[in-house]
Amino acid sequence: MSVRRLAAEQPDSFAFAPKTMEDAKWWIAKYPADRKQSAVIPILWLVQKQEGWVSEPAIQAIAALLDMPQIRVLEVATFYTMFHLHPVGKHHFQLCGTTPCVLRGAEELKKVCKSRIGEKFAVSPDGLFSWEEVECVGACVNAPVIAIDDYYHEDLTPEALEALIDALARGEKIKPGSAIGRKTSAPEGGPDVLKDATLYDGSLAKPLTLPNLPEPAKA
Numbered sequence: 001m002s003v004r005r006l007a008a009e010q011p012d013s014f015a016f017a018p019k020t021m022e023d024a025k026w027w028i029a030k031y032p033a034d035r036k037q038s039a040v041i042p043i044l045w046l047v048q049k050q051e052g053w054v055s056e057p058a059i060q061a062i063a064a065l066l067d068m069p070q071i072r073v074l075e076v077a078t079f080y081t082m083f084h085l086h087p088v089g090k091h092h093f094q095l096c097g098t099t100p101c102v103l104r105g106a107e108e109l110k111k112v113c114k115s116r117i118g119e120k121f122a123v124s125p126d127g128l129f130s131w132e133e134v135e136c137v138g139a140c141v142n143a144p145v146i147a148i149d150d151y152y153h154e155d156l157t158p159e160a161l162e163a164l165i166d167a168l169a170r171g172e173k174i175k176p177g178s179a180i181g182r183k184t185s186a187p188e189g190g191p192d193v194l195k196d197a198t199l200y201d202g203s204l205a206k207p208l209t210l211p212n213l214p215e216p217a218k219a
């Protein structure tokens, strides 16, 4: 896990947009008044959706909103890689660099990110892309994985990643999920077991009978 620090260059101020504040209040209302700091993660997320990243003035504003020390908000923001501590491109790639993904080709994907986007955390000159390496994103079965914006792209090859970058550069929407058509986390090529269609069509759902069930009540 790399050290995560706030960006060297920070804006002078931060202000909640009206919709962000409305949503933040919805989250705060979910918790007892003396536990409103429990809303810190969703509010950090809302702020990131508003600004694209989490700045120091935003952390200060969140701390004030939740009556909690700034250091506590900073601890959360720096712990979770889902929070961007630097400005990012319109599309931010989080490439998993943990062992299962490396064994399945993450290093090759990293080369594509470097050649097509640039160095880690740098925003591409057109402002469209940025990337970073993160620890396991919990989808190891479908390694190698890159989270692009809010969605996972799995079973990636360098060619599949290039195609995703090309599509985003053309302004197209990209389909998340497995690049090889894997269904959820089933084996490649489809499931090997539990293939009987009657398992899924409801035909086996008969009323349950047990030997010691009471007799139905007589009218």
Ligand code: FES
Binding pocket: 096, 097, 098, 099, 100, 101, 135, 136, 137, 138, 139, 140, 141, 143, 144, 145
């Ligand atoms: S190691 Fe990459 S998703 Fe778990």
